Amino acid sequence: MEQTIHPAAIEHLPVFISPPGQTDYLFVAVAIFLLLAVLVIGNLYFQLHAVPERMAHRTSMVQMEVVAVLALISLFTHNHLFWIAGLLLAFIHIPDFSSPLYSIAQSLAKLSGRDAESTGDPALISEEPVVPAEPAPKTDAPGEGI
Numbered sequence: 018m019e020q021t022i023h024p025a026a027i028e029h030l031p032v033f034i035s036p037p038g039q040t041d042y043l044f045v046a047v048a049i050f051l052l053l054a055v056l057v058i059g060n061l062y063f064q065l066h067a068v069p070e071r072m073a074h075r076t077s078m079v080q081m082e083v084v085a086v087l088a089l090i091s092l093f094t095h096n097h098l099f100w101i102a103g104l105l106l107a108f109i110h111i112p113d114f115s116s117p118l119y120s121i122a123q124s125l126a127k128l129s130g131r132d133a134e135s136t137g138d139p140a141l142i143s144e145e146p147v148v149p150a151e152p153a154p155k156t157d158a159p160g161e162g163i
Contacts, residue, residue: 066092066100072107080111 022028033043066088073084087103090096 069100069103069107072104076107076110077113080106 022030035041035043070081070085070088073081076084084103084107087099087106091099091103
């Protein structure tokens with residue numbers, strides 16, 4: 018059967034118009050382009066949501082987990098306030114309050130003469146054994162022992 022042009026059509030058809038029953042190359046190209054665009058934009062979206070979590074990797078473990086949970090909540094709820102809170106929390110360095118408190122507790126335990134096993138507090142257990150200090154020798158010379 019011969020392909021004839023419809024009498025109402027113009028003589029010169031554009032390249033993107035395909036004859037009936039043939040492959041529409043413009044449709045295939047646009048479908049591939051849209052698929053690639055959705056994949057690239059989706060990847061950028063997920064990378065953007067992971068920015069606070071990546072920044073929090075240099076902080077403490079608890080802070081990193083809180084930032085990761087905030088980023089995940091913002092991803093599923095589309096509430097960007099959680100993402101902003103996670104980003105701000107990733108920027109802030111939270112100081113370590115527990116180490117000085119444990120050091121104070123160990124020092125007070127040494128001063129009071131208690132050992133960690135009798136109190137049952139794991140915070141008082143230290144690496145080095147507690148040795149009571151010996152009193153300084155008494156001297157009769159003036160100016161010594163000050």
